Amino acid sequence: MLTLLKKASYFLAKFTALFIILLACLTFYQPSLFEWVKGDAQIVVLSLIMLSMGMTLGVEDYKILAQRPWDILIGTVAQYTVMPFVAIAIAQSLSLSPAMTLGLVLVGSCPGGVASNIMAFLCKGDVAFSVGMTTVSTLLAPVMTSLLLNYLVGQSVAMDGWAMFKFMLLVTVLPVVVGSSLNIGLHRKKWFQDVQALMPGIAVINFAFIVGGVVALYGNYFLQSGVMILACIIFHNIIGYGLGYLAGKLFGMSLAKKKTISIEVGVQNAGLATGLSMKFFPTIPESAVVCAVACVWHSVAGTIYANFLLWLDKFRQVKVA
Numbered sequence: 001m002l003t004l005l006k007k008a009s010y011f012l013a014k015f016t017a018l019f020i021i022l023l024a025c026l027t028f029y030q031p032s033l034f035e036w037v038k039g040d041a042q043i044v045v046l047s048l049i050m051l052s053m054g055m056t057l058g059v060e061d062y063k064i065l066a067q068r069p070w071d072i073l074i075g076t077v078a079q080y081t082v083m084p085f086v087a088i089a090i091a092q093s094l095s096l097s098p099a100m101t102l103g104l105v106l107v108g109s110c111p112g113g114v115a116s117n118i119m120a121f122l123c124k125g126d127v128a129f130s131v132g133m134t135t136v137s138t139l140l141a142p143v144m145t146s147l148l149l150n151y152l153v154g155q156s157v158a159m160d161g162w163a164m165f166k167f168m169l170l171v172t173v174l175p176v177v178v179g180s181s182l183n184i185g186l187h188r189k190k191w192f193q194d195v196q197a198l199m200p201g202i203a204v205i206n207f208a209f210i211v212g213g214v215v216a217l218y219g220n221y222f223l224q225s226g227v228m229i230l231a232c233i234i235f236h237n238i239i240g241y242g243l244g245y246l247a248g249k250l251f252g253m254s255l256a257k258k259k260t261i262s263i264e265v266g267v268q269n270a271g272l273a274t275g276l277s278m279k280f281f282p283t284i285p286e287s288a289v290v291c292a293v294a295c296v297w298h299s300v301a302g303t304i305y306a307n308f309l310l311w312l313d314k315f316r317q318v319k320v321a
Contacts, residue, residue: 005198005201006198009197009200010200012204013118013203013204016204017300020207024208024296031215034215035217038213038217042210042213043171045206046271047174048203049203049206050114051178051179052200052203053175054175055195055196056196057180058184058187061128061131064129064131064132065132065135065136068129068132071132072129072133074248075129075133075247075260075264076133076137076140079112080137080144082243083108083236083240084152085152087105087107088104088153094232098284099286100286101153102157102277102281102287103229103291105148105149106290107233107268109144109149109152109273110141110268110269110273110276111137111140111144111145112134112268113268116130116133116134117134119263119267123305123307124313126256126259129260130263137264145168145276146165149161157281167276171275183196206271211271214278214288218288219289221285221286233293237267237301240266240267240268242262244261244265244266245262248262263306266302268294270291270292270297270298271295273291274288274292274294274295276291277290
């Protein structure tokens with residue numbers, strides 16, 4: 001039974017985007033399936049996603065943070081400047097509605113996505129660097145996300161920055177710290193290793209729950225402006241990849257690091273953004289729809305981009321030969 005569950009977890013992690021898309025389509029026809037994803041239930045769902053990330057962090061990961069502070073600093077600064085400011089630039093240049101602007105900026109202001117480490121591995125990037133960037137950006141998220149949102153959209157959207165800060169401590173930092181502490185203390189235990197193997201699948205299921213909750217509650221908004229939402233998210237995402245790669249190039253990083261920082265900057269924790277939108281901006285449903293679509297798109301595009309980078313490596317090798 002355990003072996004079957006591990007295979008299921010691997011399958012879900014490999015086909016995250018497909019699973020989320022299928023569940024979202026199902027929810028369009030049966031919205032009652034995920035109308036429960038709100039309030040306390042939503043907090044539990046978000047916390048489980050972050051707990052799964054924390055359970056991958058051990059002593060060696062924290063040693064990497066201490067040994068490579070310059071790389072992590074460059075990556076984190078790029079993470080919290082490129083995506084939020086590109087988001088507001090896109091919103092202003094296209095005269096997006098306040099609701100769509102909020103959603104796009106919220107996605108841009110969140111930390112790196114938990115799937116980015118897998119994508120860095122797929123493209124033969126610097127996985128240790130990827131884990132370090134994701135960890136630091138997540139731990140800084142309660143402060144940075146709240147400040148960036150307040151600065152970029154606080155004049156047009158009413159928000160409680162202090163409440164958001166406390167909420168993000170609860171659903172991001174605390175689960176990551178708990179998960180990491182468990183990993184450090186129990187990583188040699190066979191039963192804990194079995195639990196770890198199941199966590200990727202659990203994280204994917206909970207991502208799907210978040211998207212399902214948005215579709216159940218606000219799916220009609222996507223039907224009204226879905227093309228514009230998707231176009232803005234694609235544009236935002238691609239620019240993130242490009243500017244992330246450029247940042248690595250400007251600071252003389254190796255090819256592996258350039259690929260990694262590109263992915264880390266471009267792939268956001270849109271699941272967290274979706275949860276924040278539903279929690280703090282329930283009267284602006286279109287914002288949550290933007291975040292939910294980003295959740296799906298980043299999973300799809302990130303995997304495609306990682307494979308594209310891997311193909312480029314092979315093409316360079318053939319050309320040199």
